Amino acid sequence: MAIFTVHLPPTAQGAAPAPEKIVFLRDGFSWPAFFLGPFWLLWRRAWIAAAAWTALLTVIGLVAWKLKISRDAMSWLGLSLAVWLGLEGERIVAWALARRGYVETDVVVGDDEEEAEMAFFHRWRGIAPQARSGEQDA
Template sequence: MAVYTVHQPPLAKGENTPDPARFTFVRDGFYAWGFVLSFFWMLRHRLWLVAVLFVALSVLLEIGLRYAGVSSGWRGLMFLALAFLIGLEGATLRRWTLKRRGYTNVGVVVADNQDDAERRFFVNWQAGKRPNAAPPPAQAASIVRMAGRTEFPRSGQAEVIGSFPEPERRV
């Protein structure tokens, strides 16, 4: 199962609701094509600024490593590491670009593939449900602020799960 983040585009002129065809689903995980063909993968996903920064970083890295007298084997290893980083952070780069374009993250969907993720998201979206929205805290209204400290309501259990058997008490 893959995890997809769903990004809603900004409203176009004359639109009251966003067009479902313009929503973007970004899969979390390693992007193999981002690793193998980094620059072309960026162009394919319209990551123009990321592609320019990648080329600039690659040129500066090459010049710096040549100036430092690093052998071609180590330079190749550095570029391989950079490409691996692009493969690992491909989803983050796509989300950053979408945010810069005005898209908003509206949910997270877990599905086997992108078609199933779209189906699950839009079924919930049409029903008026917010996908994976956290329910409001049950006792949020009963949080008390006293003398600069925030006290949260106690659950009635005296034991604390974790390394310490008793909660710390302050006087």
């Protein structure tokens, strides 16, 4: 079973968010983030984080070249940074979502994202009629 955090997009007061705009982020290690680094961040629309990650890698590379640090040490540092991004990548994406106005509202458990969505919307359905009645009045 995996744990997912649920992020709702910004909406008008009392309006329910569009279900297709709700984002589910899996908590845990991300292999795509580990292997693809800044490209994964770009794909996840974390623009600032991708630019900062690229700048960090560039600065580290230039400093290592200037100080003539061994290739072995640089390989270990690169591997360490990749592991860190694999571990924290989803939290970085959550930060990028928060900058765009998304709010982390729930935590759900499921074998995969589809099952987590079903669990969330099953619970959300009990809340949604109140929001929907407000939408119908408008």
